Amino acid sequence: MDFQSIINFIRFLYPDKEFISLHEPIFTGNERKYVMDCLDTTFVSSVGKYVDHFEERVCNYTGTGDAIATVNGTAALHMALMLAGVSRNDLVITQPLTFIATCNAISYCGAEPVFIDIDRVTLGLSVDALNAWLEANVEIVEKDGLDSGFTYQQKAQLTQLPKLAQSEFICLHKDTKRRISACIPMHTFGHPCEIDKIVEICKKYHIPVVEDAAESIGSLYKNKHTGTFGLMGILSFNGNKTITTGGGGMILTDDEYIARLAKHLTTQAKIQHPWKFEHDQIGYNYRLPNINAALGCAQLEKIEEFVKFKRDIADKYRQYFSEMGIRFVTEPQFARSNYWLNAILFDSEVERDEFLKLSNDNGVMSRPGWTLMHKLPMFNNAYNSDLSIAESVESRLVNLPSGVVL
Ligand SMILES: *Cc1c(COP(=O)(O)O)cnc(C)c1O
Numbered sequence: 017m018d019f020q021s022i023i024n025f026i027r028f029l030y031p032d033k034e035f036i037s038l039h040e041p042i043f044t045g046n047e048r049k050y051v052m053d054c055l056d057t058t059f060v061s062s063v064g065k066y067v068d069h070f071e072e073r074v075c076n077y078t079g080t081g082d083a084i085a086t087v088n089g090t091a092a093l094h095m096a097l098m099l100a101g102v103s104r105n106d107l108v109i110t111q112p113l114t115f116i117a118t119c120n121a122i123s124y125c126g127a128e129p130v131f132i133d134i135d136r137v138t139l140g141l142s143v144d145a146l147n148a149w150l151e152a153n154v155e156i157v158e159k160d161g162l163d164s165g166f167t168y169q170q171k172a173q174l175t176q177l178p179k180l181a182q183s184e185f186i187c188l189h190k191d192t193k194r195r196i197s198a199c200i201p202m203h204t205f206g207h208p209c210e211i212d213k214i215v216e217i218c219k220k221y222h223i224p225v226v227e228d229a230a231e232s233i234g235s236l237y238k239n240k241h242t243g244t245f246g247l248m249g250i251l252s253f254n255g256n257k258t259i260t261t262g263g264g265g266m267i268l269t270d271d272e273y274i275a276r277l278a279k280h281l282t283t284q285a286k287i288q289h290p291w292k293f294e295h296d297q298i299g300y301n302y303r304l305p306n307i308n309a310a311l312g313c314a315q316l317e318k319i320e321e322f323v324k325f326k327r328d329i330a331d332k333y334r335q336y337f338s339e340m341g342i343r344f345v346t347e348p349q350f351a352r353s354n355y356w357l358n359a360i361l362f363d364s365e366v367e368r369d370e371f372l373k374l375s376n377d378n379g380v381m382s383r384p385g386w387t388l389m390h391k392l393p394m395f396n397n398a399y400n401s402d403l404s405i406a407e408s409v410e411s412r413l414v415n416l417p418s419g420v421v422l
Contacts, residue, residue, distance in 0.1 A: 017362075017367060019370065019371050019374045019375070020374070022340070022371070022375075023374065023375050023378055023380050025336050026375075026380050026416060026417055027380065029329060029332060029333075029417070030417055030419075030421060033421070034379060035379045035381070036379065036380045036381060036417045037381050037417065037419060038256070038357065038381045038382070038383060038415060038416075038417055038418065038419070039256045039257075039356075039357065039417075039418055039419045040255075040256075040419050041255050041260045042322075042419070042420050042421070042422070043311075043314070043315075044318070044422065045314045045315070045317050045318050046313070046314040046317060047310075047311055047314040047315070049314070050066065050310035050311070050313055050314050051307060051310050051311060051314075053310065054066065054306055054307040054310045055307075059306050060305060060306055060307040061305050061306060061307075062283070062303055062305060062306070063306065064306030064307075064309070064310075065306075066306045066307075066309035066310040066312075066313055067085050067303070067304055067305075067306055067309040069309070069313050070085055070261075070304070070309040070312040070313050070316070071083045071084065071085050071266070073313060073316050074251070074266055074268075074316065077241070077316060077319070078233075078241040078243060078244055078268060079240065079241050079244055080241070080243070080244045080249070080268040080269065080270060081269065081270035081271070081272065081275070082268070082269050082270070082271075082272065082274075082275030083266050083267070083268055084266065084267040084269075084275060084278040084279055084282060085264065085265070085266050085303065085304035085309055085312075086264070086265040086266065086267060086282055086302045086303065086304055087263060087264065087265065087301075087302050087303065087304055087305075087308075088252065088253075088254065088263045088264060088265045089117060089230040089250055089251065089252025089253070089254060089264075089265035090117040090120060090121055090252075090265070091265055091282075091300070091302040092250035092251070092252070092265035092266060092267045092302075093117060093118065093121035093200075093226070093228065093230075093250050093265075094121040094124045094125070094300075094302075095267060095278055095281060095282060095300065095302055096121075096226045096248040096249075096250055096267050096278075097121055097122065097124075097125050097127070097198055097200075097226060098125060098281070099177070099248065099267075099274050099277060099278060099281075100180070100197065100198045100224040100226055100247060100248065101177075101180055101197055101198075101224070102122070102125040102127050102197045102198050103125060103126060103127065103197065104125070104126035104127070105126065105127065105128075105194055105195075106125070106126075106127040106128075106194060106195045106196070106197040106198075107127065107128055107129075107130050107189055107192075107194050107195070107196045107197070107399065108122045108125075108127050108128070108129055108130065108196070108197060108198045108199070108200060109129075109130045109132055109141075109146070109149075109196060109198070109199040109200070109223070110122070110129050110130070110131065110132070110141070110199070110200040110201075110202065110228075110389075111131065111132060111133075111134050111140065111141045111201065111202055111204075111406070112131040112133075112134070112388040112389045112390050112391075112400070112403055112406045113134050113139060113202075113204060113385060113386065113388060113389075113406045113409060113410065114202045114204070114228065114386065114389060115202075115230070115386055116386070116389070116392075117230070117252075118200055118202060118228050118389075119389050119392075119394070119395055122200075123394070127197065128395075128398055128399075129389065129395060129398050130149075130189075130196070130398060130399045130400065131388075131389060131390045131395075131398055131399070131400035131401070131403060131406075132145050132146050132149055132400070132401045133145040133401050133402060133403050133404065133405050133406055134204070134405050134406045134409065135209065135210065135405070136405055136409075137348050138204070138207055138208065138209045138210060138348045139204040139205065139207060139209075139345065139359075139409060140201055140202060140203055140204050140207070140208070140209025140210070140211075141199075141201040141202070141209055141214055142405070143210050143213045143214060143217065145401050145402070146199075146214060146217055147217055148401070149401045150187075150217065150221050153189060153190055153191070153399075154187050154188060154189055154190060154196060154221060155187075155188050155190050156185050156186070156187055156188075156221065156222060157185065157186060157188055158184060158185060159183065159184055159185060159186050176273055176276075176277055177271075177273050177274060177277065178273060179247075179271055179273070179274075180224070183222060185222045186222060187221045187222050187223050189399070196221075196223055197223070197224070198223065198224050198225070198226050199214070199218050199223050199224070199225050199226070200225075200226050200227070200228050201214050201225065201227055201228070201246075202227075202228040202230075202231075203227070203228070203229050203231060203232035203235060203242045203243075204231070205231060205345065205353075205355075205356050205357040205358075205359055205415070206231050206232045206234075206235050206258070206353050206354040206355055206356030206357065207232075207235070207345065207346075207347055207348060207351065207353045207355075208232065208235050208236070208237035208242050208347070208348065208350075208351040208353065209237075209348075210237075210348070211227065211237055211242065211245040211246070212237065212238065212245060215245050215246055218246075224246070224247040224248075225245070225246030225247055226246055226247065226248045226249070226250070227242065227243045227244075227245060227246045227248070227249035227250070228249075228250060229242040229243030229249045229250060229251055229268070230250060230251060230252035230254075230257065230265070231252070231257065231258075231354075231356045231357070232251075232353075232354060232356065233251050233257070233258050233259060233319065233354065234258055234319055234320075234322070234323040234354035235351065235352060235353050235354045235356075236351065236352040237350060237351050238350045238351075239352075243268045244268055244270070247269065247271065247274070248267055248268060248269045248271075248274065249267075249268040249269075250265060250266065250267055250268065251265060251266040251268065252264070252265050253265060253266070253308075253312055253315075257356065258319070258322055258323070258326070258354050258356050259312070259315035259316060259318070259319055259322065260311065260312075260315060261304065261308040261309065261311045261312040261315070262308050262311060263308065264304050264308050264309075264312060265304070280297075280299070281297065281299050281300055281302075282299070282300055282301075282302035282303045283299065283301075283302075283303050284299035284300065284301055285297040285298065285299025285300075286299065321420075322420045323354045323355075325420045325421075326354060326355045326356070326418060326420060327353075327354075327355055329355070329358070329418065330346075330353075330355035330358055330418075333358050333360075333416065334346060337360055342360050342361070342362065343360060343361040344358070344359075344360050345358070345359040345360070345361070355418065356418065357415045357416075357418050358415065358416045358417075358418045359385070359413055359414065359415050359416070360413070360414055360416065361409065361412045361413055361414075362412045362414065363412065364411075364412065365411040365412060367412075368384065368411065368412050368413070368414055371414060372384060372414060380417065381417060382414050382415060382416055382417075383414070383415045384410075384413060384414060384415075385409065385410050385413040385414075385415065386410075387410070388403070388406055388407065388410050390403065
């Protein structure tokens with residue numbers, strides 16, 4: 017295969033660049049102005065107007081009821097899982113093709129992942145595999161009688177979360193009687209998974225859905241923003257994502273009780289008082305600082321411009337690779353993807369590795385997909401479905417330069 021011509025094409029897409037990275041931040045708007053305002057007013061830390069502004073603008077942009085800004089996407093996931101009721105010894109369903117943060121957050125709760133295969137088209141959680149695994153491996157039981165197993169922290173939270181507290185049933189793993197307390201579908205590389213169907217299945221099994229939308233700000237499924245379908249969703253504003261706050265994340269939810277508790281728990285569970293330090297639970301220092309939120313406000317003003325640029329680049333890749341006979345990963349039906357990271361699939365691992373070497377040796381950055389989670393030493397004993405699609409994709413996938421340039 018003519019790998020050199022692919023590299024030439026990427027150089028044609030990103031002219032005037034000696035080294036072409038996978039993705040890099042771009043600051044062409046009000047970033048300097050807003051950050052300087054933080055410095056001038058000294059509001060750089062946990063107090064300041066930009067956090068509120070940023071949350072409000074994310075609400076408007078995504079259509080979510082509430083948005084709670086956090087220090088990063090991993091913290092947002094950890095908090096979201098805790099608020100969904102995930103606790104020690106629980107099982108949490110997710111996909112093996114994801115960034116490590118998804119599984120780390122599950123581990124922080126003392127829970128363990130269950131890996132379900134991905135969909136060939138979306139590269140997100142497979143609806144069929146999820147359905148089949150649940151049908152064969154779980155049972156629904158009434159919640160009564162298990163309440164004694166809840167910790168102080170969980171009881172404190174449950175009494176404040178009417179929707180969860182009222183749910184009368186829980187889903188148990190048949191073999192181990194461990195609770196399946198959440199499902200985390202991930203919108204891979206920004207491409208929406210079939211989230212409406214996943215939410216529907218999980219509802220049937222009384223499993224709360226926390227969408228890992230870390231990569232998919234700007235991506236819509238059936239005209240609704242990703243991260244707004246489940247009980248909660250999370251976004252990431254890390255430096256390699258579509259918009260960045262340096263480091264940052266966001267919890268999205270329509271549940272006002274969850275939103276209130278998320279704000280409380282991310283600010284050390286401090287009870288509001290003019291001078292007293294009083295805390296009613298174990299809290300976390302997970303709030304986004306004002307100076308990061310200032311960056312976020314400026315970046316969000318540009319997001320539609322960024323997404324348009326990324327979609328144009330993706331369209332050029334798509335045309336080029338269709339002529340080459342190489343599969344280019346496109347947005348699924350009913351979706352508008354932000355095309356966070358463009359991806360192609362070679363026919364074999366050998367070809368894939370040859371391309372990785374040649375492109376990286378020639379100043380065009382390319383990367384394989386993440387090592388599948390069930391192959392990492394921390395998670396190689398996890399329960400899983402057949403994972404043949406994920407394994408096939410992992411061995412052949414390459415991410416290509418996808419950044420926005422002037
Ligand atoms: C980036 C990312 C996160 C969160 O990352 P942070 O760096 O903590 O903001 C979580 N999940 C996925 C799939 C990601 O790509």
